[in-house]
Amino acid sequence: MTTLLLIPGLVSDARVWRALAEASPFPVANADVSRDTRIESMAARLLSEHPGELLLAGHSMGGRVAMEMARQAPGRVRGMILANTGHDGRKPGEEPKRLAKIALGHEDMEGLAAEWLPPMLDPARVNDAALVADLTDMVLKMGADVHERQIMALLHRPDAKPGLMQVRCPVLLITGAQDGWSPAPQHHEIAALLPHAEVHVIDGAGHFLPVERPEKMMQVIKGWFDAQFTAGQEDA
Incomplete structure (x- = not known):
């Protein structure tokens, strides 16, 4: 049985992949x-x-972890x-910019969240009070120590x-059209290195696509599941 492992990004938790967890045709596990x-x-x-066999879903830093898992254990990643x-x-x-963020986090996590989150979103969603409150709560619950560990991991990240x-x-690459941190051309560069990859860019979303446009994201993922895995899953 294949497990869908949901890997969050920087100072993020399972809520980032909530839409996928709720709709997955595979057993789901949340990565720490x-x-x-x-x-x-x-x-x-x-x-x-x-x-066992894994299907990996990684957001932001979690995508880098997924790519490293595929490098370390290619036979286990479906x-x-x-x-x-x-x-x-x-x-x-x-x-220096990353280290300044670490210092700010230890001084004032609310200030870090207020500074870091808005540029991560589609500018049209910055005033979405419910979305911003949910993401702020997520960042504050992760805390300054986790933030520091993850920033250090990103500073020492391998070239994938x-x-x-x-x-x-097979690899599905998805991003938001308004993602200025990990823009669409970057995903096309990744796809060009892979033999079985497709890229989808979703309008009206920034770097937090999975929570900004979960319905649109799931339309893309469901189509990919159907094409790549559902028939095989049903036959298993």
Whole structure:
């Protein structure tokens, strides 16, 4: 039996993938990526904690963890859904900005959430009080220590390109048209490294596509499930 493992991103929890969890034709497990300071360690821990064949869904940093899991255990990964993610290593000038965010988090997590979240959203959703309140609650519950560990993991992230060229499973890449952090061209770059990949860009969503436009996202994922896995699942 294949398990759909839902992997959240930076200071995020299971609510990011709630729509997919509720509609999944596969048994679902929620990944904990709060304990490690390296992407490679997160991937190894999840592979140890979740045995058997896996279908991976990773959002943002979680997409990087999914790609690393596929590199470490290609025979166990049946497919990947990568949302609002990236594949490059650390960029010049990135470290000081990340370290400043760590310092702010330890000083004032509410201030960090207020500064970090709006640019992550479609500008049209910034004034959506319910959405912003839910995401703010999520960030505050994760806390400054988890934020620091995950930022350190991102600062030391591996370049995923060499591993991607070895991936043979089907991959669905999805992002928001208004995602300025992980834009559509980046997802097309990832797809170009893969033999079985497709890219969908959903309008009216930023970096938090899975909670900004869950219905649109699920239309895409359901179609991909039907094409790639549902028939095989029913026959199993």
